[in-house]
């Protein structure tokens with residue numbers, strides 16, 4: 032008798048990390064008792080955010096400067 036018993040690794044222990052932007056699976060995070068989904072940013076989206084942040088920071092600086100002068 033052969034029984035194929037492929038029990039899932041961990042069986043739901045640990046947290047899955049998913050990119051909040053593109054839902055890319057980034058693997059599992061080790062965490063005792065912590066079960067669920069954690070959102071983060073994958074490298075691709077991180078680069079994109081950094082590019083947009085650069086522009087955003089520029090805008091923030093301009094706005095902040097203007098606000099401080101008032």
Ligand SMILES: [Zn+2]
Pocket residue numbers: 050051052053054055072073074075076077
């Ligand atoms: Zn992503």
